[in-house]
Amino acid sequence: MPAPFAAIAVTRLSHTFESRSGATTLALSDVSFEFPAGRVTSIVGPSGCGKSTLLLILRGLLAASEGEVRFLYGAERQPGPPPRMATVWQSFNLLPWRSVLDNVAFGLELGGMGRAEREARAQDAIRAVELGGFEKHFPGQLSGGMRQRVGLARGLVMQPEILFLDEPFGALDAQTRLYLQEQLSALVERSGRTVVLVTHSIEEAIFLGDLVMVMTARPGRVAATLEVGLPRPRGLDAQKTPRFGQLFEEIYGLLRDEVRKAMLERI
Numbered sequence: 001m002p003a004p005f006a007a008i009a010v011t012r013l014s015h016t017f018e019s020r021s022g023a024t025t026l027a028l029s030d031v032s033f034e035f036p037a038g039r040v041t042s043i044v045g046p047s048g049c050g051k052s053t054l055l056l057i058l059r060g061l062l063a064a065s066e067g068e069v070r071f072l073y074g075a076e077r078q079p080g081p082p083p084r085m086a087t088v089w090q091s092f093n094l095l096p097w098r099s100v101l102d103n104v105a106f107g108l109e110l111g112g113m114g115r116a117e118r119e120a121r122a123q124d125a126i127r128a129v130e131l132g133g134f135e136k137h138f139p140g141q142l143s144g145g146m147r148q149r150v151g152l153a154r155g156l157v158m159q160p161e162i163l164f165l166d167e168p169f170g171a172l173d174a175q176t177r178l179y180l181q182e183q184l185s186a187l188v189e190r191s192g193r194t195v196v197l198v199t200h201s202i203e204e205a206i207f208l209g210d211l212v213m214v215m216t217a218r219p220g221r222v223a224a225t226l227e228v229g230l231p232r233p234r235g236l237d238a239q240k241t242p243r244f245g246q247l248f249e250e251i252y253g254l255l256r257d258e259v260r261k262a263m264l265e266r267i
């Protein structure tokens with residue numbers, strides 16, 4: 001039996017950045033939340049509210065100033081060590097001198113996996129994002145959307161129990177974004193793994209998520225958690241349903257004031 005996917009329980013998490021000059025920024029304040037196992041949780045919130053900071057903490061790359069992150073396994077929700085995790089960042093950080101295949105296999109190579117096995121696994125991941133035939137291309141020869149799919153394949157190839165996506169489609173044009181959202185939706189439905197998706201798009205949060213966590217302006221707190229409740233598999237016509245419209249209005253209502261606050265702070 002495959003290992004059960006992990007839930008992430010976050011309790012009273014706060015984080016303060018301190019600069020060398022002594023200035024402090026409270027980025028997150030008292031965040032408590034549970035990211036359920038095997039489901040997709042979308043996080044939306046105004047720019048600068050601490051979304052990326054939260055991902056860094058969940059991923060174990062940043063130690064929170066206060067609070068706790070635990071990983072819970074199985075129906076009994078037994079605490080355990082951190083599972084295998086992978087992140088797809090907004091800037092996909094592809095290595096320009098390596099082919100698509102070698103970019104996707106890079107993490108496995110760092111982990112010491114032999115060539116034949118890592119290339120076979122990379123091929124599977126490349127096929128999963130529909131880039132079969134482009135293995136020998138270099139990042140400079142690909143469109144933005146294709147490069148982002150390479151970034152996604154690089155996360156998938158690690159077969160993570162938890163996949164983090166930090167505004168993965170932010171830099172793409174609207175059509176490419178729509179197409180990748182559809183692909184990602186099909187991928188997460190097939191894999192059934194725990195996914196945490198940070199996005200500034202309300203539509204994307206609803207379309208891809210099972211749950212939507214809405215954050216306040218900085219310092220980021222949990223403003224609300226909504227259950228999406230749209231059936232899967234979801235196609236783009238899910239966006240035309242009354243439920244989608246209702247969720248959109250609710251989330252936009254929550255974000256409006258927060259976005260205004262965040263904007264005023266920057267003027």
Ligand SMILES: Nc1ncnc2c1ncn2[C@@H]1O[C@H](COP(=O)(O)OP(=O)(O)O)[C@@H](O)[C@H]1O
Pocket residue numbers: 017018019025026027045046047048049050051052053054218
């Ligand atoms: N390394 C850092 N040092 C100091 N301040 C930081 C650092 N990283 C982020 N911040 C600040 O913390 C806040 C939250 O940042 P971030 O998590 O990147 O926001 P988001 O991803 O929601 O846009 C912002 O005000 C940002 O300027």
Ligand SMILES: [Mg+2]
Pocket residue numbers: 051052053166
């Ligand atoms: Mg961010």
